[in-house]
Amino acid sequence: MKVKKILVAVATFALTFSMMPEKASAQWSLGASYEIRDEEPQNGFGVRLERDILNKIPVVNLKLRGHFSYFSEDNYVGENQASYGKIENYDYGLAAVGGISLGLLSPYVGTGLGSTTTELQNPEGAFQEGSESNIFWNGFVGAEVSPIPTLKPFVEYRFQSAESFDELQNSVSTSNGRLIFGISLSF
Numbered sequence: 001m002k003v004k005k006i007l008v009a010v011a012t013f014a015l016t017f018s019m020m021p022e023k024a025s026a027q028w029s030l031g032a033s034y035e036i037r038d039e040e041p042q043n044g045f046g047v048r049l050e051r052d053i054l055n056k057i058p059v060v061n062l063k064l065r066g067h068f069s070y071f072s073e074d075n076y077v078g079e080n081q082a083s084y085g086k087i088e089n090y091d092y093g094l095a096a097v098g099g100i101s102l103g104l105l106s107p108y109v110g111t112g113l114g115s116t117t118t119e120l121q122n123p124e125g126a127f128q129e130g131s132e133s134n135i136f137w138n139g140f141v142g143a144e145v146s147p148i149p150t151l152k153p154f155v156e157y158r159f160q161s162a163e164s165f166d167e168l169q170n171s172v173s174t175s176n177g178r179l180i181f182g183i184s185l186s187f
Helices: 001-017 164-173
Strands: 028-037 043-053 060-077 081-101 105-121 130-145 151-161 177-186
Touching: 001 164, 028 151, 043 177, 060 105, 081 130, 105 151
Parallel strands: none
Antiparallel strands: 028 043, 028 177, 043 060, 060 081, 081 105, 105 130, 130 151, 151 177
């Protein structure tokens, strides 16, 4: 008898949840951003693609995100700044994002996994060239503002750790993160 009551309760919940009206909104968004970080190179650009999931839950936003960032800088070294080298860093990753809609403001948090590669190029031969890649965990907090439903400016702070998920707290305290300003287009 107890199993029958549980099955009826689960079936009622599933039926009620499936009958909720789906909100009419865009399911994909494409964003471009300007990114600032403490490491060299300090300034870069990013792209992100997001897909809404579970659209039937009112007020709550759940998304999957893919992101790519690129940083590049020419560094001059040596006597009279005669030799130069180029530092390039790019990273990409996937993340789960959760947020809420509070009118025009939508704060969100998320976590994910990514890969970063740093390359040092030296056409003048003043120092050794090389490349290094790492896998990292990241966490982020941010907010979107939606004055126009399809065009949403956003600000985000993303922190990362190349060691383990447990060390994300150390990443925040050592400023191993980046400040991101951007705009996304929903479609």
